[in-house]
């Protein structure tokens with residue numbers, strides 16, 4: 001896997017948490033083994049959808065998951081970046097102040 005994509009998956013997985021990306025998933029110790037499992041799955045007629053491999057920051061092995069386009073991972077990470085998180089918090093604060101003010105006005 002390309003180093004850039006590896007890093008993107010790695011960072012995104014950390015945000016998603018081990019419950020979602022690691023627990024109850026089959027662990028593949030190497031990228032090569034994960035790739036083989038992926039190809040096997042994607043050739044299987046009974047599959048629900050195609051999968052791709054991703055590196056896991058929790059067990060440091062590889063898992064299979066639904067295909068997540070690079071653009072979408074980047075968007076996801078952008079939405080989780082610090083400036084955006086602060087902006088969101090600020091929005092929430094503003095909103096809750098607004099609600100409090102309204103409640104006061106309405107008695």
Ligand SMILES: [Zn+2]
Nearest residue numbers: 022056058059
């Ligand atoms: Zn894992």
